[in-house]
Every structure is written in C-alpha cells, then in structure tokens.
Amino acid sequence: MHQTKEVLLLEMMLSFIFALGFTLIHYFSKYMRFIKAIPRSRFLSAAGGVAVAYVFIHLLPDLSKHQQVLEEAARPGLFRFLENHAYIIALLGLALFYGLEKMVKNSKSSQNDKTSPGVFWIHITSFFLYNSLIGYLLVREEFESLWGMFFYFLALAVHFVTNDHSLRKDHQDIYDHYGRWGLTAAILIGWTVGAFVKLEEVYISLLTAFLAGGIVLNVLKEELPEERKSSFAAFFLGVVGYTALLLV
Incomplete structure (x- = not known):
C-alpha cells in the first residue's frame, strides 16, 4: 500500500x-449453540475450508517473497542455515502443533478424557503465542490493500471459531475459566506490540512462515478424523468461495 500518513x-x-x-x-x-462436534457442524467444515484456502492461495505463495528476504539476510551467522529453507519454518510450525496435539490426546487417554493441568497450560501457552503472532501480523504484515487486511481478518476469524471449539472440547471447563481469557488477551497484546515494535523484515518472514504451518495443522486435524463426520461439501464450499473472493 502507498504509505502516506493518512x-x-x-x-x-x-x-x-x-x-x-x-x-x-x-x-x-x-x-454458538449451532456448532456440534459429531456430526461436525457444517459451519466448522466451511470455516476449515476458508482457512485452508487462505493458506494455499495467500500465505504459501507469499513464502516466495519471504524466501527472498531470507536469502538476502543469509550470511555467516544466524540465518545462514535458512538460505533456501523458508518452507522448513512452515513445516516446523506444523510439526510443533502436531506434537502438541499428540500430547493432549495422550493426556486425555490416561486421565479419563481430561487433560492434566500441566498439559493444559503448555497447550494454552502455545496458542497464546499463536494468537499473539496473529495480532502482531495484523499490524505489521504488508497487505497489498485494505481489502487484504479484511481477508486476513475474515479467514482467521472463522479459524478462531474452530480453534476455540477444539480447545473447549479438549480442556472442558478449565478452558472457559482461564484459557479463553488468556487467548483473548493474547490478540490485543500482539496487536499492541505490533503497534509499537517493528521487527526486521527477516523476522516477519520467519513468523509468517511458522504461522502458515500452524494453521494448516490446526485446520486439518479437525477435518480429517473419520469420527468427526465432517461435511466435505461444506469444506469444499468454504475453499471455493474464499478462493474466489481472493482471486477477485
């Protein structure tokens, strides 16, 4: 965007x-009482489709731009090993959140379908950082236009509904008592940091790549399990509809 003061x-x-x-x-x-876990709400499936479309149509193609930033920053030192591996950061984000998901599932299976307090706080802390990053990029991501910012909000807004539903299912009452408020505050904290602190472009590239991997895992882990009885039609409609908006 043309960066005038106005x-x-x-x-x-x-x-x-x-x-x-x-x-x-x-x-x-x-x-949102209309959201059901099994059979999975069509809204949640459509929301998953929107988030996946945003990653594959916007975030992942943007990694080529971020790759160039990493290549320019690559020199003997901290970023040398990242010279040609922006996608590895996205993969790292996916792997980290997969590991957290497995940790939660293992805890529930050994605790009569309840997670231990330690696992809860580890899980919530990871999503606190996740939400803070989304809030930060809301300020510091270089959107091509104000519409670009709106589409970022739209995709991640429905993604938050999915995440919130999943975390409540995993942690039950403790999530509503503590986790929900922490994740709500994380967005504003991330935005506030972004409003006053500008990281170098290379760090923005790393954070964006990491976020892309995290979003992919957090969406697909909700859509793929057979017992969820997800709606492919709603998921596909979310993908196609949001993709059409982005292309237009």
Whole structure:
C-alpha cells in the first residue's frame, strides 16, 4: 500500500477494529449453540475450508517473497542455515502443533478424557503465542490493500471459531475459566506490540512462515478424523468461495 500518513493512520485504526473483532469472536464462540462436534457442524467444515484456502492461495505463495528476504539476510551467522529453507519454518510450525496435539490426546487417554493441568497450560501457552503472532501480523504484515487486511481478518476469524471449539472440547471447563481469557488477551497484546515494535523484515518472514504451518495443522486435524463426520461439501464450499473472493 502507498504509505502516506493518512493511509498509515487508517490501517492502524482498521487493524485495531479487527483485533477487537478477534477478541469478540473468542468471547462469543462459547455461545454458538449451532456448532456440534459429531456430526461436525457444517459451519466448522466451511470455516476449515476458508482457512485452508487462505493458506494455499495467500500465505504459501507469499513464502516466495519471504524466501527472498531470507536469502538476502543469509550470511555467516544466524540465518545462514535458512538460505533456501523458508518452507522448513512452515513445516516446523506444523510439526510443533502436531506434537502438541499428540500430547493432549495422550493426556486425555490416561486421565479419563481430561487433560492434566500441566498439559493444559503448555497447550494454552502455545496458542497464546499463536494468537499473539496473529495480532502482531495484523499490524505489521504488508497487505497489498485494505481489502487484504479484511481477508486476513475474515479467514482467521472463522479459524478462531474452530480453534476455540477444539480447545473447549479438549480442556472442558478449565478452558472457559482461564484459557479463553488468556487467548483473548493474547490478540490485543500482539496487536499492541505490533503497534509499537517493528521487527526486521527477516523476522516477519520467519513468523509468517511458522504461522502458515500452524494453521494448516490446526485446520486439518479437525477435518480429517473419520469420527468427526465432517461435511466435505461444506469444506469444499468454504475453499471455493474464499478462493474466489481472493482471486477477485
């Protein structure tokens, strides 16, 4: 975007409104009674399709740009081993969240379908950082236009509904008492840090790549298990509909 003073102010105001929107979604998703786990709500399947479309149509293609940033930063030192491996950071994000998911499942199987307090706090801390990163990038990601920021909000808003539903299912009441509030605060904390702290572009590239991998895992882990009885039609409609919006 053309970075005039007026545009920068408008971006900041709009990003704050969207950050507030994210927090409201975390708060009110508890009351979305139409969302069911089994058979899986068509809304959740469509939301998964939207998030996957955003990753594959926007975030992953953007990795080529971030790869160039990493190549320019590659020199003897910290970033040398990343010279040609921006996608490894995305893979690392996916692997980390897969490991967390396995940790939660193992804890539930040994605790009569309840997670231990230690596992809960590890899991919530990881999503606290995840949400903080999303809030930060809401300010610092270089969107091509204000519409780009809106599509970022739209994709991750429905993704938050899915995450919130999944975390409540995993941790039950303790999530509503503690986790939900922490994740709500994380978005505003990330936005606030982004408003006052500008990281170098190479770090933005690393964070964006990591986020892409995390989103892919967090969406697919909810859609793929057979017992969820997910709606392929709703998932496909989410993919096609959001892709069409991005292309237009």
